[in-house]
Amino acid sequence: MKIDLIKCHGSGNDFLLIDEIEGAVSFTEEERANLAKLLCNRHSKLGADGILFVLNSEQSDARMRVFNADGSEASMCGNGLRCVARYVCEKYHKEEAVIETMKAHLQVKKEEDLYPKIPTYMVEISPVTFEVEDLPLQIEQETLQNEKILSLSDRLSFTALAVPNPHLVSIVEAKDIHSDVQKQLSEYVNGPNPLFPDGVNVSFVKLLQKGAIYVRTFERGVGFTNACGTAMSASSLVTCLNSLNEVEQVIEVYNNGGKVRCVVHEKDSGYSIELIGNATYVYKATIELDEKQLTQFEVIEKQDFDSETLQYKKLEETASEFVRSNM
Numbered sequence: 001m002k003i004d005l006i007k008c009h010g011s012g013n014d015f016l017l018i019d020e021i022e023g024a025v026s027f028t029e030e031e032r033a034n035l036a037k038l039l040c041n042r043h044s045k046l047g048a049d050g051i052l053f054v055l056n057s058e059q060s061d062a063r064m065r066v067f068n069a070d071g072s073e074a075s076m077c078g079n080g081l082r083c084v085a086r087y088v089c090e091k092y093h094k095e096e097a098v099i100e101t102m103k104a105h106l107q108v109k110k111e112e113d114l115y116p117k118i119p120t121y122m123v124e125i126s127p128v129t130f131e132v133e134d135l136p137l138q139i140e141q142e143t144l145q146n147e148k149i150l151s152l153s154d155r156l157s158f159t160a161l162a163v164p165n166p167h168l169v170s171i172v173e174a175k176d177i178h179s180d181v182q183k184q185l186s187e188y189v190n191g192p193n194p195l196f197p198d199g200v201n202v203s204f205v206k207l208l209q210k211g212a213i214y215v216r217t218f219e220r221g222v223g224f225t226n227a228c229g230t231a232m233s234a235s236s237l238v239t240c241l242n243s244l245n246e247v248e249q250v251i252e253v254y255n256n257g258g259k260v261r262c263v264v265h266e267k268d269s270g271y272s273i274e275l276i277g278n279a280t281y282v283y284k285a286t287i288e289l290d291e292k293q294l295t296q297f298e299v300i301e302k303q304d305f306d307s308e309t310l311q312y313k314k315l316e317e318t319a320s321e322f323v324r325s326n327m
Contacts, residue, residue, distance in 0.1 A: 001025070001291040001302070006087070007048065007282040010079030012226030012257020012316070014282070016040065017052040017087055021062065024288075033071035034294045039287075040069035045299050046285070049222050052080045059290045060105045061097040061311055064087045068221035075102040075165045078229020078275045079085040085109075085121040086279035090161060095157035096235045098131075103127070103164045108293055109278050114261065115315040120310075127162050135166035146242060147169075151195070152185045163273070166200045166220070167234040171242060174327050177206055177216060178263040203231045207244050208326040212252040226257025229274065233273040239287035259319040280312045281305040 003025055006017040016039055020026055027035060032053065040048045047247050050068045057063035065085045066074040081099060085108035088097050096109030102322045107125040114120040130143045137144065144160040152158070156170045168189065178180070183202045190199040199220040217231040218224050232253045239245040247264045260277030286301040 001286050001289045003289055004284070005046075005287065006083075006284050007046065008052075008083040008086075008191070008219050009257070009278075009280050009282060010082045010227070010229060011232075011260055011277055013077075013079040013228060013256055014048045014226075015052045015080050015083055016046060016048045017054060017083055019087070019091075020053055020055045021091075021299060025262065031115055031294060032065070032067050032073075036067035036069060037071045037296065038294055041133050044297075046241075047289075049219075050077070050080065052077075052084055054084055054209055056229055057100040057105075059098075063090065063100040065102070068219075071148075072104075072219045072221045074221065076104075076125075076163065076230055077165075078123060078233055079227060079277070081106065081108065081123040081229065082121045082275070082277055084277040085123055086119055086281075089121075093124075099123075114259070114276065114278055115318070116310070117311045118315060120276065121279045122274050122276045124272060125163055125227075125230060125275050128161060128234075128237065128271040128273070130159075130161050132160055134162045134164075135167075135200060136197065137168075137200070138141065138197065146238075151196070152189070153181070155182075157285065159202070161234055161237070163230050163234050163237075165230055166196070166198070167203060167231055168196075168200045169203045169205060169231075169235050169238045171238065171244070172206060173203045174206060177214070177327070182218060182320050183215065183224075190218070190220055196306075199286055201228060202233050202234050203228070205235045205239065206327065208254065208323065211245060211249065212322075212326070213239055213245070213256065214254045214323055214327065216256065227255035227260070229260070229275050229277070233262055237264050237271055240264050254319050258316045260324075262269040278312060278315070280308050282309055 053065040055063040066077040139318040186202040263274040
């Protein structure tokens with residue numbers, strides 16, 4: 001079986017995008033999981049944080065399904081959605097579209113370049129809920145906002161929210177960013193534990209200056225990533241709730257893979273977040289897959305997007321310097 005794919009990334013959070021719209025390829029649920037584990041393996045000739053499957057939708061322009069490198073399916077992925085937004089908009093020659101995700105139909109649109117010559121897209125991040133049962137988080141209260149979980153830390157405070165995938169966010173100091181605290185508690189809540197039976201994305205957030213934050217995320221099913229789009233969105237909202245930033249104002253969000261912009265909106269129905277950032281293509285490839293066992297593949301053709309990669313490197317260097325100067 002031959003499969004065409006695109007290696008792409010949002011803020012260094014990289015994916016393999018596979019188009020199922022035309023019907024040239026189609027997979028069962030088991031095959032999707034196995035394919036993610038096979039192709040995303042960093043020791044293989046491809047490697048990625050996950051696979052973005054783009055499918056037909058009955059109500060929207062397209063449907064996105066996201067499978068992590070460990071074969072688990074994510075309910076939402078903001079960085080991945082930007083890549084799908086670019087692919088769908090370019091495929092149908094549109095400036096904006098609606099993409100169906102597991103729990104919502106979300107607006108996406110092309111934006112002015114975040115940095116010169118870097119394709120930039122806005123994606124809607126919603127719905128947002130603070131009900132702990134929606135994560136789920138098993139504690140004896142309905143919400144957790146800027147409070148301690150003593151079994152995790154007697155010093156740090158956390159906010160739990162789903163956007164719609166689950167996030168645990170803590171606003172910290174630089175010393176916490178450089179310590180092993182995040183690694184230890186993230187591995188705990190993503191292993192057998194009494195709090196998060198399904199695991200959770202864990203983000204540490206450092207305020208750099210008004211309107212600018214740094215976010216580092218341990219992503220459920222992946223581990224530490226260069227960036228997690230929903231985590232950066234959730235973290236932006238948490239800083240607004242803590243009066244560090246303001247709703248309806250642009251928040252520059254820096255990460256190990258570069259930067260994005262977030263705008264938190266507050267409505268009668270609750271919160272939504274605009275996530276604005278790059279959708280960079282790294283290469284196109286065609287692979288030959290052993291379709292009977294899904295245990296091996298060969299890359300038979302590859303076309304690099306060198307100019308996009310080099311330009312994003314410039315953004316990454318600029319972002320890193322800002323973080324170093326303000327951490």
